[in-house]
Amino acid sequence: MNTDFSRRTLLRGFTATGAILLATGEGLLAPGIAQAADASWNEPRSANGWGVLTARSSGTTTYDIPGTDLRVVLREGDVGTVLAYVAQRFHYDVTRLEASRGQVIGYSDDRQVKADFESNHLSGTALALYPDHYPLGVKGNFFPHQVTAIRDILAELQGVVRWGGDTESPKESVFFIDVPPGSAKLALVTETLRQWSITPGKGAGTQNIEDPKRIKTAKKLASMQAA
Template sequence: MSRQVNRRTVLRRAVLITAGTAIGTQLVSPTAHGAGRATDPEALRRAVRQAQQEARERTARFSTGVPSKNGWDMEKVADDRGHIHTRPVPGTPLDGIQVRMGDAETILVHVVRRFHYEIDELRRGDVVGWRHPHTVRKGLAESNQASGTAVQIRPLWYPSGARNGFFPEQLVVVRDILAELDGVVRWGGDDRKADESLFYLAVPPGDKRLARVAARVRAWQAAPGEGAGAPVDVRSRKRRSAAKSLERRQRSAA
């Protein structure tokens, strides 16, 4: 899924599908309904209203209608008809992480995989994805976990508020990951209220940069010898220059 599905899109699709069904029912052959029978406008309106109500009820099951700090809708449940589901992290022993499917999933899984391959090997339970909206502080970046657009990697190792938890060589990799993704991901260590375990989308829904970077990551995944796990010189002049430039921009935006 290369494009996120928002609440308005869900409603629109449900209406069009149901309305189309209603129209099709009215326009079947004369053999079934008798020649000359006209479409019933009131029946069509009732079908549309019913579709809208059903779509609202489905959305209410998972949507809070409240955005996380990065602008994505926080959801009340995971793995239950919403946009947030448990997704695999290939090449790691993790049982999967609960994230927003689509481009967000592609990007965040890439971050976790590079952490595993290049910073330190992860174990089961080391990564926390979605959290219920009642368990996050709405004014902080951790609220992005409730929208499925953030992960915490080893939160017990890098507790909220603490700094300098990474060794210098590990931090070089962190910066390289962020730069490789063109800044669509932000590291919580750069926030005023530091959370060095946190990595989250730094763009709102519909941002074209997210789709572009996610497509690039998927292309890497399909090409042998590229993407997470492939050898990369994080200290090359070009990559270090890009990483330092992004670091300045993201720190200044804290």
């Protein structure tokens, strides 16, 4: 299931957007969350425990996002394979990714962060899809069926990826690796994705996200990952 519009985008289409947002409380800064000032991340590892990469050409590679004409620089290997798959499924099941509509960011050498998990870009282990549309501290950007799709993606990947919408300072555009280097689960999930890529009828675009069993599994994972 795909849609070209997020909840936030649709609300922007109304002339009375401000009144709608105030009335619903959606698309606003989450209660108790203030926008933090930029701080420089000077640790040798990002918040999720992966080593910071000092240059784009060191330990990264450029991945195609299947189904689009977009590419993204990510940590080479299992991390890149998994996050590129997240982007592909997001494109198919959440909202279409188009270069004209916003940025797709993987590895970044920008050490200025507002939330610790943003440092994961420094290790190439985070993916941001349209961060200007879904900024830090804002929740309620997606329709329920889009959230269902996001939850399904996370569950299919067995929890090796976490959604920024579940963090204490939410950022619904971000997905990041949530297991440490050397994770056996990450390796297993990656091998599954590689097998799906050469097996007809498997992988992105084949899921029934409304399957009750999948929804149950996704909800169970959400209860563990949500802040």
